[in-house]
Amino acid sequence: MMRMTLSVFHTLAIAALCGIAGAVGAQSPADAGRGRGLYENHCTVCHTAKVHSRVNRLSMSQAELRDIVDRWQREEKLRWSAQDISDVVEYLNRTRYGYGAAVR
Ligand code: HEC
Numbered sequence: 001m002m003r004m005t006l007s008v009f010h011t012l013a014i015a016a017l018c019g020i021a022g023a024v025g026a027q028s029p030a031d032a033g034r035g036r037g038l039y040e041n042h043c044t045v046c047h048t049a050k051v052h053s054r055v056n057r058l059s060m061s062q063a064e065l066r067d068i069v070d071r072w073q074r075e076e077k078l079r080w081s082a083q084d085i086s087d088v089v090e091y092l093n094r095t096r097y098g099y100g101a102a103v104r
Pocket residue numbers: 039042043044045046047051052056057058059065068069072073076078088
């Protein structure tokens with residue numbers, strides 16, 4: 001009976017782990033609200049979001065914006081996931097850059 005209980009537990013544990021692995025692997029649609037939190041926590045040390053609306057801004061496309069965000073998170077050693085980067089790009093895209101299509 002004990003053996004049986006353990007084996008059921010084992011099966012459930014593996015199912016739970018697979019569930020977690022699945023959740024990490026799959027990227028959900030970019031979440032601007034979450035991106036805003038990440039941005040405000042880590043990126044407003046040096047500049048406010050106004051830097052993204054200045055006349056001679058650096059970013060000219062959504063791809064370029066993503067590159068710059070990725071460069072900054074590396075610079076800051078934040079180890080952001082692709083999802084984190086997408087969320088911040090979506091936040092900046094919506095609030096400052098307006099490149100249109102939602103970030104994937
Ligand atoms: C150590 C200070 C510092 C930190 C921290 C920082 N930035 Fe910046 N960022 C700058 C400076 C300075 C510029 C302007 C660079 C220039 O004009 O060449 C800039 C410019 C940018 C731009 C380009 C704006 C434009 O002109 O379109 C983006 C995008 C950006 N930062 C995103 C981020 C993100 C995302 C983070 C957080 C991960 C971050 N930055 C953290 C200093 C910083």
